[in-house]
Amino acid sequence: MSYRQRRLGLVVMIWLLVILSLGGARTPLPRAGGLQGQALAATPSPPPLVLSLEECIRRALEQNPEIREARAGVQVAQSTRDAVAANRYPQIDLLAAIGPSPRARGNHLFSPDEKDDIVITDIFARIDASIIQPLYTFGKLSNGIKAATHAVQVEKAQVRVKSAEIIRKVAEFYYGLVLARELQTLLSEAQTELDKARRRIQQLLEEGSETVTEMDLFKLDTFRGQLEKFLNEANKSAALALAALRMTIGMAPGTPFDIATKRLVPEKYPLQALSEYIETSRHLRPEFTQLREGLAARKALITVARRAYYPDVFIGVIAGLANADNRTDIDNPFIHDPFNESFATPILGLRWSLNFAATAAKVRGAEAEYRKLLEKKALAETGIPVQVEQAYREIVEAQQTITATEKAYKAARKWLVAAQANFDLGIGEARDLAEAFTEYLKMRAENFRAIYRFNLAVARLEQATGMSTQEYHR
8 A cells, every 4th residue: 555545544534533532522511492593694783792701690680580580579578578567557447338228207106117018219328437456466466577577588588599590500501602612613623624635635636646536535525524514513502502591691582692701711719628618508508598587487477376366456446327318317326227327436356266276277287387397407408518519529520630631632732743743754653643633632622521510510619609699699
């Protein structure tokens, strides 16, 4: 076999290995609804809105519908608290009615009309009113307000829980897009080298060289098609990542948008001791805030349920006014005519529900809800530190992998240069050159993936400790 034939075989072998290695190094990105189209406009389009990671996070916290939903939950809880607190003030009830009025003439001694012989000749109008001011509820009212107030804090903490999730998602999609573009660059560079090899083969064919054949060109075109396939998949992954990021930050469809970061590099994140992060999570993690406030609310509701055994003491005024023109107005206070009267009087009273069995059931239910939340708190106290440690260990592992793969791809690069030189001098083997080239590309891709995992682990640790929302919820 001639030198040129050996070189052509080497080119074919190298690019086959490149395609297979890069195809296996593709990193799946989180899926999101919709595709980011690449429209070819005849008229100049406005420049895209370019956002950094920080800007994407801030926009997501303002525009994301999940966070807006959580904020609406706070407003619902606040309205419930206000409704409970309103029971401290006088409660006014008013009933106004009109209806048919039986005729009644005469006085308390004689009437030409009979009670059983009803003659409707007119209508009556009546108004009944009451003003009730609670005096003492044995703690039902005060503890109800306390429970509702703690419920507001639970919903506010839920906003932070949802915000932390969205911040992590933004980081995941943002870094995923940068990773996809880095892999696109690797594939594009490989495509460029393959095109150079094809042009060289075409030139040799046109010169009538016997060292190459049309079959060599067909093989190369086949590899070229496979490479285009992998590049198209990389383009799709980048488009999906951009679409997912657009959706998460609430960017309107059709708005030109891109990210500011061009290269995938590790975030600067000095790692502290694991115990410090675990302790931080106990103070900052919004789930712990939810549990503390929830337990306080449940405890107050237990008191409300238990105090239902006692009455409510109140003062007030009750009044009534009725009039019917077809009935004689009799002033005798011992004669009651609901169609024609007026009265008003202050009152002091008790309101008491004597269904003690139902009250006991409500007490047991409130106590069970409290115990259930206690168990949830116990689970969080053991589970959240595990989440913190998991993210911490992922950072440590990713740091070590970044260092190892960086050394590996730099060594592979030196290996590749040496193998190319030896082969050009005719003292190297094609297998050595192919292995060096393949390992370089694989290690470079693995280094990118390690950086992506590191940055994502940092985002997860920030979420696990509760630190991710500190800057945005002060």
